[in-house]
Amino acid sequence: MKYLIAKSLKDAIELREKYPDFFLLFGASDVALKIKKNQVDGIIDITHLKELSYITKHKNSITIGALTTINTIVSNSYINEFTPILSEASKEFASHQIRNIASLAGNIANTSPVADMIPPLLVLNTKITLLSVKGERTLFLKDFIIGFKSLDIDNEIITSFEIEIQKSQYYYKKIGSRAKLNIAKLSLAMLKNEDGYHISGASLNPYVQRFTNLETLLNSEKYNDTDIQIAIEKDISPSGSFRSTKEYRTKVLFNLIQDALKRFNR
Numbered sequence: 001m002k003y004l005i006a007k008s009l010k011d012a013i014e015l016r017e018k019y020p021d022f023f024l025l026f027g028a029s030d031v032a033l034k035i036k037k038n039q040v041d042g043i044i045d046i047t048h049l050k051e052l053s054y055i056t057k058h059k060n061s062i063t064i065g066a067l068t069t070i071n072t073i074v075s076n077s078y079i080n081e082f083t084p085i086l087s088e089a090s091k092e093f094a095s096h097q098i099r100n101i102a103s104l105a106g107n108i109a110n111t112s113p114v115a116d117m118i119p120p121l122l123v124l125n126t127k128i129t130l131l132s133v134k135g136e137r138t139l140f141l142k143d144f145i146i147g148f149k150s151l152d153i154d155n156e157i158i159t160s161f162e163i164e165i166q167k168s169q170y171y172y173k174k175i176g177s178r179a180k181l182n183i184a185k186l187s188l189a190m191l192k193n194e195d196g197y198h199i200s201g202a203s204l205n206p207y208v209q210r211f212t213n214l215e216t217l218l219n220s221e222k223y224n225d226t227d228i229q230i231a232i233e234k235d236i237s238p239s240g241s242f243r244s245t246k247e248y249r250t251k252v253l254f255n256l257i258q259d260a261l262k263r264f265n266r
């Protein structure tokens with residue numbers, strides 16, 4: 001296995017262009033498992049790119065550098081004050097030790113159906129910025145994640161995430177079988193702002209996405225429990241796994257949505 005170290009951002013994008021099939025490595029909390037399974041031909045180590053680790057507040061938005069760790073997000077006062085749903089999801093993520101090394105970009109780029117950080121970022125309408133030797137581009141996260149383990153990425157490196165500051169109510173719940181080092185059986189991230197409801201969740205589809213049928217239904221303000229049930233069935237296709245059954249995930253999501261609605265309407 002080839003191991004290359006990027007000493008600068010310029011270095012990193014040039015190596016990315018030259019070796020598109022190599023894995024980028026920051027915290028290695030996902031990549032290490034792939035190395036163990038002999039699934040990796042080469043690594044581009046990006047741990048030296050300190051310039052991609054920051055959280056900045058602007059007048060109407062917050063920018064998070066791609067290589068900001070989950071623990072940095074947990075303890076950041078801007079995130080706590082202006083995007084508390086992201087703060088909550090970060091606190092529920094893995095263990096203190098893993099949060100210390102795991103980066104936000106690594107969690108998104110790994111594109112796991114159980115990735116904890118994707119649902120809150122999706123409901124916050126987050127934009128993602130990518131850089132390659134051809135230049136920079138920014139798109140919505142919802143358009144970046146296009147399928148199971150599939151991203152709209154072309155020899156690029158994620159450099160940052162941008163979240164607009166918005167007045168909203170939020171609800172976040174992660175369900176698992178233990179308090180710490182807990183892989184989600186499912187999670188629900190729900191936000192209500194002046195545009196209406198934004199809803200997403202992990203472990204409920206082959207890749208994390210917005211629940212558009214539920215959003216449309218709840219925004220109509222004319223619905224009953226059966227309508228919610230039907231919208232849930234349209235929005236999710238959970239797999240049955242050793243962690244829980246499809247029926248369990250569907251039932252618990254229904255209960256969480258009821259819980260969230262009660263809280264929003266209080």
Ligand SMILES: Cc1cc2nc3c(=O)[nH]c(=O)nc-3n(C[C@H](O)[C@H](O)[C@H](O)COP(=O)(O)OP(=O)(O)OC[C@H]3O[C@@H](n4cnc5c(N)ncnc54)[C@H](O)[C@@H]3O)c2cc1C
Nearest residue numbers: 024026027028029030031094102103106107109115116158
């Ligand atoms: C014990 C344990 C518990 C865990 N618990 C959880 C949990 O509760 N919730 C959860 O969501 N995840 C969990 N994970 C998974 C993991 O910690 C996260 O996905 C983490 O955020 C990955 O970040 P990293 O920096 O370690 O990425 P790495 O492993 O270094 O890289 C992961 C992937 O991201 C790509 N990548 C990294 N940086 C960039 C970039 N800047 N641009 C483009 N691509 C990039 C790499 O090529 C690679 O494909 C757990 C892992 C372990 C080992």
